[in-house]
Amino acid sequence: MQQASQATVILGGGFAGLFTALHLSQRKYTHQVILIEQRDRFSFKPLLYELLSGELHSAQVYPRYKELLASSSVTFVQDTVKSIDLEQSRVTLTSSRIFNYRNLVLALGSKTTYFNTPGAAEYAMPFTSGEQAIALRKHLRHRLHQAIQTSDPARRRLLLTVAIIGAGPAGIELACTLADLLPIWYDELGGDAAEIRVVLINRSKEILKGDVNSHLRCTAQRALKGRIIPVDFLFDAAVSKIQADSVEYQQNNKTQILQVGTIAWTAGTTANPLLMNLPVANNRGRLLVTPTLQLPDFPEVFAAGDCAADSDQPQPPTAQVAYQQGIAIAQNIQHQREGKSPIPVEIKMRGTLMKLGLNEGVANLFNKVQIPGQPGHLIREATYLQLLPNAAHNRKITTEWLTDELFQRHRPASYMQLGQTPWLSGVATLAAGVIFATPLVWRAAQPMQFQQNLHWTGVPTLLNQLAPPPQ
Amino acid sequence: MRYLLNLRTAVSVNRIIMGLFFFVSGIANYLNFNVANGFYQTVITQKLQIIGPGIPPGWEGIGPLPSLIAIPYAWLLPLAEILVGALFALNYWVRWTGLLLILMTFSIILAFGIIPAGTLFPNGAESFNKNILFMTLIWICIAYDAYEQKMSRRRTEAMANYAVNNAMDDM
Ligand SMILES: Cc1cc2nc3c(=O)[nH]c(=O)nc-3n(C[C@H](O)[C@H](O)[C@H](O)COP(=O)(O)OP(=O)(O)OC[C@H]3O[C@@H](n4cnc5c(N)ncnc54)[C@H](O)[C@@H]3O)c2cc1C
Numbered sequence: 001m002q003q004a005s006q007a008t009v010i011l012g013g014g015f016a017g018l019f020t021a022l023h024l025s026q027r028k029y030t031h032q033v034i035l036i037e038q039r040d041r042f043s044f045k046p047l048l049y050e051l052l053s054g055e056l057h058s059a060q061v062y063p064r065y066k067e068l069l070a071s072s073s074v075t076f077v078q079d080t081v082k083s084i085d086l087e088q089s090r091v092t093l094t095s096s097r098i099f100n101y102r103n104l105v106l107a108l109g110s111k112t113t114y115f116n117t118p119g120a121a122e123y124a125m126p127f128t129s130g131e132q133a134i135a136l137r138k139h140l141r142h143r144l145h146q147a148i149q150t151s152d153p154a155r156r157r158l159l160l161t162v163a164i165i166g167a168g169p170a171g172i173e174l175a176c177t178l179a180d181l182l183p184i185w186y187d188e189l190g191g192d193a194a195e196i197r198v199v200l201i202n203r204s205k206e207i208l209k210g211d212v213n214s215h216l217r218c219t220a221q222r223a224l225k226g227r228i229i230p231v232d233f234l235f236d237a238a239v240s241k242i243q244a245d246s247v248e249y250q251q252n253n254k255t256q257i258l259q260v261g262t263i264a265w266t267a268g269t270t271a272n273p274l275l276m277n278l279p280v281a282n283n284r285g286r287l288l289v290t291p292t293l294q295l296p297d298f299p300e301v302f303a304a305g306d307c308a309a310d311s312d313q314p315q316p317p318t319a320q321v322a323y324q325q326g327i328a329i330a331q332n333i334q335h336q337r338e339g340k341s342p343i344p345v346e347i348k349m350r351g352t353l354m355k356l357g358l359n360e361g362v363a364n365l366f367n368k369v370q371i372p373g374q375p376g377h378l379i380r381e382a383t384y385l386q387l388l389p390n391a392a393h394n395r396k397i398t399t400e401w402l403t404d405e406l407f408q409r410h411r412p413a414s415y416m417q418l419g420q421t422p423w424l425s426g427v428a429t430l431a432a433g434v435i436f437a438t439p440l441v442w443r444a445a446q447p448m449q450f451q452q453n454l455h456w457t458g459v460p461t462l463l464n465q466l467a468p469p470p471q
Numbered sequence: 472m473r474y475l476l477n478l479r480t481a482v483s484v485n486r487i488i489m490g491l492f493f494f495v496s497g498i499a500n501y502l503n504f505n506v507a508n509g510f511y512q513t514v515i516t517q518k519l520q521i522i523g524p525g526i527p528p529g530w531e532g533i534g535p536l537p538s539l540i541a542i543p544y545a546w547l548l549p550l551a552e553i554l555v556g557a558l559f560a561l562n563y564w565v566r567w568t569g570l571l572l573i574l575m576t577f578s579i580i581l582a583f584g585i586i587p588a589g590t591l592f593p594n595g596a597e598s599f600n601k602n603i604l605f606m607t608l609i610w611i612c613i614a615y616d617a618y619e620q621k622m623s624r625r626r627t628e629a630m631a632n633y634a635v636n637n638a639m640d641d642m
Contacts, residue, residue, distance in 0.1 A: 426563040433554040437501070441550065444504035467502035470509070
């Protein structure tokens, strides 16, 4: 099928691709915009832990593209890209459909890599999309149910052990979430929560090595140990083989085996293989782009997000960067069509945010101030919910989330179970108390003035009835 | 009967009553702040009694507190009673608010003594400072709060829930 060659084709509906599409539509861009994406739903990756735990539901963090794009002029095509021909300005899909373009946006993200570890692709569960988060939830629930039914202690121990491979931000956030969540789930089934074991396996001795969050190392380490069930560390351990219920690793030149019921893999990502074959420069698979996010030899092609890198101003592969790049590309494509020159993109890093358990997080604002605990959690969720694409969707979800926080609906675990206090309600009570006490303090300090100024309200008379003022 | 014999209910009722008591005394202390022998005067002029008035001779107490401590204490104690009492009753930060309440109660015991009016044996006059009981009751609430996390809430319907949840799952 031959499409109009005036079209702007966007490959990949992640943060970079989706934001480009939505912003082109918002800018009343007059040419056709086609978004090609293999999945039918958008995964809001930073909030996948909340999807796993049930703190947020699918409609909130794993919405359908159809709904997100309903009020826009974007054409959504659910299909997988098979090849890209930059010379001919053409994209071929697995269904053999062909799209010609005038502008192309490459936003295909990255892909999980298992570093050729035997058995990893078969038995380890990745955690990069809504679908995978839901699969992991089902698997964990199933394991807990098997555990409660078995009377063999060794088997139960295996079923209740979860290995998380990779201590980058995703591994740490997942470990913290599970170490709070699994004891509560198992406890509800009538099991002994103390039998749960969450093991974080890492190749190096350090967690968060080389990551933008590396300065949060101490906070993260403390949080991992402070969960309902403290997370066990297995560091300096290179995973060499994975089987259905065991992880084999090398530590201190010795081969050891850990029996586990669940294996989650967060250890590595690699570039999208489609992009490796393009006749353009790349840095370990990330396409090298100009500061305006264009490919140097193909100015009509833009690239952003995890699959692109500007060698002068390298940015970390994060959602925070990807969505800002998406917005900038929308602007530059429009400029290009209007005959203006594209503008170099300026990424504003607002600091980093991490989930460190149910209802606990850390917000590292502008890389200067660290706000841990429940306030950190609230800042993190509010920030991410603010980023949800599409304003109408966003407003609805934020309102839902706010009411959830206030009235504690949809909670996978009560504050009581976590031994915590709902921060917002606590502070609201405190504020109400201060407001309530103010007239009383006023009356005690300046009885005459209080009497005169507030006489019209009837409050002084009421209080005098309760306790007569000194004569 | 199930509710009456439920430990959580008993501790919750106890906690709410304790919190409410402090909340109301905070209000009362402000209302009767300036009256003769009212709250302010008591704090400014009262000696610390430790054991109690009269017994044994020579232990009548020390003080009164220097005004540098007594004045802020007098103004802030009722406010603290209102705020901390409300938080404690509503189950917010029970460990910390409980600890504060215990400290506040302890300061009151220091002021009025362990045996405020009569002898140690009940004799018509107030014989034993009830604040001591308050401290132990608050302690129970704090300890229960810590214990709550670890308690096993064995829910027989959990298996049924699982089946329902699974059927209603997102995908
Ligand atoms: C668990 C997890 C937690 C994270 N937490 C944070 C966080 O807290 N903060 C933060 O800033 N970042 C976070 N990130 C990183 C962030 O999500 C990514 O940097 C961001 O998603 C990159 O956006 P992107 O658009 O480049 O790629 P992606 O979001 O990966 O989107 C790429 C899209 O392309 C599609 N695609 C791929 N190949 C094809 C094909 N051949 N045909 C059609 N479609 C295709 C994919 O389906 C996907 O939808 C997290 C990532 C993960 C996995």
